[in-house]
Amino acid sequence: MSTISESVVTITGGTGSFGSTMAKHLLGLGASQVNILSRDEAKQDEMRRAFNDDRVRFFIGDVRDKGSVLPAMQGVDYVFHAAALKQVPSCEFFPGQAVLTNIQGSDNVIQAASESGVRSLVCLSTDKAVYPVNAMGMSKALMEKTAQAYARNYADSRMTVSVTRYGNVMYSRGSVIPVFVKQIQDKKPLTLTEPQMTRFLMSLADSVDLVEHAFSNAKAGDLFVKKAPAATVEVLARAVASLLGVDDPEIRVIGSRHGEKMHETLLSREEIAKASDEGDYFRVPLDARSLQYELYFDEGRTEIGRNEDYTSENTLRLTVEDTKTLLLELPEVRSLLERTV
DSSP states (O other): OGGGTTOEEEEETTTSHHHHHHHHHHHHTTOSEEEEEESOHHHHHHHHHHHOOTTEEEEEOOTTOHHHHGGGGTTOSEEEEOOOOOOHHHHHHOHHHHIIIIIIHHHHHHHHHHHTTOSEEEEEEEGGGSSOOSHHHHHHHHHHHHHHHHHHHTTTOSSEEEEEEEOEETTSTTOHHHHHHHHHHTTOOEEESOTTOEEEEEOHHHHHHHHHHHHHHOOTTOEEEEOOOEEEHHHHHHHHHHHTTOSSOOEEEOOOOTTOOSSOEEEOHHHHHHOEEOSSEEEEOOOOOOSOGGGGTTTOOOOOOOSOOEETTTSOBOOHHHHHHHHTTSHHHHHHHHHHO
């Protein structure tokens, strides 16, 4: 990501867990300016004080309002679009809000970036966009389609639009890990939705690596996935408890929440069929055909998927000890353990 040096970068939703981690990473790479676009002035003030760096500029705005997005795009080289409604239950109860932010808001960001001469835009998506069963996943799936439609319809654009898709980010805002930590500290039972539910596990550093890979390697419309291990919710809960000195925690099963899946999928079998394996990553290229399908009739399509989906059930599954090792890679966990010693 050496081209970031001396460049100007905008992060939408920049006060979130991903945004602040990415901003720190970009500054370390020598970015001349990092623009943070978000609608929460309290979080911006907190981030301003924490960073205390003149290279970070803050823009109050909402991706739903294209006019408020444009000022944060002026003179910008690269954009990381992280702004979204991400909580499954809230999107289930207010699906119209998910549409306005995740779909229309993403289109506003793409159009504003294009009009401003941005060179590359990476959109952040989620495993819930594959075979979506909830409003959040459906809206993020359409966000992906919006990004890919731009790449298909504006093939001559100077701006490269790509998508990254990843699973649950450990210790990010809304993660279940801090909930488990608080319950253990308060000597309360660990509440699990469904013990055998599996989830991909990624660190914030992994999510930054994925975006960095997309930024460095993307062609218009590419979709990137970082390979990741998974664990059951029960294994994750027991691993967190064990690290905090509780080897046999009391567990209370409360049942799944609105719109939850038993297992998550990062790539469908149709996507796997045309994906290229890039070591730690999968790349799925854009289907750049036009609406004139008859032009492709003779050559046909031979890549209909016959493989398995890439899911949290069939990826590398972690034991409690494996999960503890992974958790210890997180700065937040190490800091927590240092404070509790």
